[in-house]
Amino acid sequence: MHNKEAPVTSPVKFFYDEAKILQRMKHPHIVIFYGVTSLFAREGLVMEFLEGGNLHELILSKKNLPWTDRLRLLHELISAINFLHNHDDKKAYIHGDIKPLNTLLTKFMVLKLTDFGAVNMIVSTNALPPSIEISPKTQHTWPYTAPEFFDSDAKETPAMDIYSFGIVVYELLTRIRPYEDDRNGQVCRKKYSLLFGICKGTRPNQSKLDEVKEQLKQHQDVDIFLKLQSLMKECWEHEPSKRPKAIEILKTLTKQMDELSDTDAPGEETFTPVDESPVMCVQETFRPVDESPVMCVQDIQSTSQQEDNVSVNKAPIPGMHKLSLK
Template sequence: MTLDDPLIGTLLDGRYRVDQRIATGGMSTVYRGTDTRLDRVVALKVMHPSLVDDPDFTARFIREAKAVARLTHANVVNVFDQGADGRTVFLAMEYVPGCTLRDLLRERGALSARAALDILEPVLAALGAAHRAGLVHRDVKPENVLITEDGLVKVADFGLVRVLSGGDGAVTNTTSATTVLGTVSYLAPEQVQPGMPTDQRVDVYAAGILLYEMLTGTKPHVGDNPMQVIYRHLHEDVPPPSLVAPDIGPGLDAIVAAATARDPQGRPYDAVELLATLQRARRSLTPQQLDAEPPTSSRTTPQHPTGEVTAPVARQVEHTSVLEFPTLSLTRPRPYDEPLPDRAARPRRSRRPLIWTAVVAVLLALVGGASYVLSGAVYATVPSVLGQTQAQAVQTLDRAGLQGTFGQQFSESVPAGQVMASDPGVGQRVRKSDPVKVTLSKGPQRIAVPELTGKPLEEARKALTDAGLAPGATTEAYSDSVPQGAVISATPGAGRQVAVNTPVAMVVSKGMTPVPNVVGLTKDAAAKALTDAGFQAQTSGLDFFGTGKVVSQNPPAGQPTRQGSVVTLKLPAF
C-alpha cells in the first residue's frame, strides 16, 4: 500500500520528508516523516485530496493547529506546524511511537479497572485542560487515545474542536437537519439532534463510553447501521458495566451512568469534574476490585456490526464521518390517514364522581404547590463554581442560598486558586443547610530533588521514594573521589523542582580507575596508554636502542588506583 502512495519520499513545504504511512482516517492520512531542518521525527497529518477544495474542512485543519497551540499539556499531542504544499494541506505534529487504545482493546479485550483508570485519568486531564482553555474536542474515541512505549497516554486529533462562546459557554452544533459529523459510537444525544446546542459535556459523554468499553470490551450501543446506533443514543441509557464485569463495583457503574446521562445537565460539568469524581471512586475501590481479571466473555467480538466506516486496511477502525439521516423524533406521529379506533357506546354516568375527582385534584395541586414552594425554601440546585476563585465561588453559592466549605488539592490541569471540583456536583439538589464541599487547586505539585551525591545507592533510592520521586536508570562510572557503590551525580540535579513520581537517573561509582595492562608494549606505546587512562608513566632499566618492551609494571594491571598516580614500567637492561 505504501509503495503506491505518491506522497512517500516527497518533501512538503521544502522541509518535511514523508517517510511512511501509518494511519488512514475518514478525513486525513497520517504519515511518519522527518523535519529536515531540526532533524527530528514528526507525524504528518495530510488532508484527503478530495476535501482540499472544501473550505470547511480546510478551516478545520487550521483551527486544529491553532487550538492545540493554545494547550500546553503532557497528555496532548503537540502540533508543531501547519502548511500547504500545492494541493497538499498538512499538519506537522509530535510523533508518538506506541499504539492506540483501539489497538490495546483489540489485542486484550476488556481491561482491569486499574488499567482502565490508568488510561482514562490522563485522558480526562488532557480534556480538562482543553475545557478550561475554552475548547471542546468532540471526537473522543479509542483511535484518538495514543499510548507511548513507556506508558504515557496522549489525546490526539483535535480536528473537530470547537471554541466555547457566549455567556452560557455553549457552542453551536454542526448537526444540521440532515447531517451528523462525528463517530456514531461516541456521539452524545445532543450531537445528533438538529439545532441542539453542545458544550464540553459531549466530551464527558464520550469519556463515559470509553470507560464502559474498557471495562467490558464492547461498545454499549451497537446496531446493523449507524442510524440504529444513533437511535439507541437517543432512547436507551448505557447499561451498567457490572452486568458484564461483576467485580468492578457499584462506584464505576455510577460514574458511567453519570457521564453518559442522556440529559447533558445530568452529567459532570466538564472533564475536570469527572476526573475528580473518578479519583474519589478509585480511592474507594479495593485492590481486588482494581485488579480483578475481566470475564473472558468480554473479550469476544460483538456479533452486531456497528455501522462503522472502514478503511481499506486489514484491521477495522471506526472513522469520523459525515452521516446523512432524516430528522429524528422522540415520538412516532400517527399518519394523517390512519382511522381512529372504534369506540363502543358507553352508558351515561353520574357526574358526582367527576366533581369529587376534580375537588381531590385541586386539593392535590394545592398541596403539591405548597410542597414545591417549601422545597424551594429547603433545597437548592448546586451552581457551577468550577474555574472560579474562592471569592467568586462564595458569591455564586450565596446567590443560590448555599454556603461552601473550602479545601485544597494539587492539580496538574487547573491553575492554582481556581475551583477544581464540588461535592455535590453541578446541578444536584442539596439542602440549603448542608454546606457544599469546594476543592480549590493548589496548582501542580512540585518536589525538590534531594541531595544524593555520596550516598550509597540503596540509601539514595530510599531518599527518592520518601520524597515522592522514582528511582530512574542507573549507570556506573569510575571515580577517585566517590566510594564504590555511592552516587556520583543525579539527573535532574539536587534542588530541581519536578513533578511527583518523576524518575531521577543516577550515576554510581565503580571506585578508583584500574591500571591498564601495558606489559609487552613498547615504552612509547605503554606511556601513551597510561596517559590516556589518566596515569603518569615512569621507566626503569636501560633500553639504549628503544626497541625493548615492558616486562613488568607497578602497580600491576587491574589494580584500582587514583588517577594521576605514577606507574613504573620496567624495561629490559641491554
C-alpha cells in the same frame, strides 16, 4: 431527529483551524504539536510520534490490562478533557470526537488525546450562547455522540464530551466496542434505528457489564469496577445538565487513585503517577523544531470523515514551519 449539516468550507481551512487549536494545547496528556508543513502541494501537521498505538487497539487486544491501569488511563483522559474545557477563562473548547481511536499511547502506555478536527468553542458564561464553529460537525462518531447533538436546535456544550467519555469508560470496563452485535462481533449495522434508540435513552449492552461484575465479585478489583460503572452511568445521562463536569470527574478519579495508593500492600505493583511518568522525557528527546527535519507528519487527507483510518507519513519534512496565531 435531524442530522446537522456542515458548512461548505475548504479542507485547507479545516486543516489550519485544527493547527491553530493544537498550538494552544499544552498539556501532558495532549499530543505535542510542533508546526505545519507544506510539501509537494500537500499540507501536514507535525506532531510527536507515539509508538504505543491507540486505546482502541489496546482495548480489543488480548494484552493483560490491570484494573489500576484502566483507572489511570481514564484519569489521564479526563485530565486532558478538563484542560480543554477549563484552561481558558473566556472560552471552553469542546473536542467533539472523544473516542479510543483518538487517544494515542506512548511506549510506556501513557495516554495522549489527539485529533482536534471537530473542536468547537463556546464563550464561558452561565448562559448558553451560540457556538463559534471551528470545524465540520459531521466529524462526530455516532456511537460516542451525545443524543442531544442530533437535535437540530441544540448547541454544542462540554456535556457532549462527557457523554463520549462515558462511552469510553464502557469500552474499558468491557473491552468490547459499544453497541456490538453479539452474533458476529461487528458493530450493529442498523445505524439509523439505533441512533433513534440512543436519542430515546438506549445505551450499550448492560449484560456485558453484568458479566464483568460476576467475574470480579470475589476479586479486590471489583471496587474499581463498581465505582467506574457508577461514574459511567452518570456521564451518559440523557439530560446534559445531570452529567458531571470534567473537573468533578477528575477530582473523583484522583481521589479513587489516592485511596488505592494508600491501601497498596508492600511489594504490590502500582501504576506510575502522572508527574513521574517517562512520557515527560518525550519532548526533550526531540531537537527544537527549526533544527529537526525528521518527524511524523499527519497528512491533511487523513482528516477525512473515515471513522477508523488514519494515514501517517514518516518521510522527512523540510518545509515545516510554526503557525502564526493571528
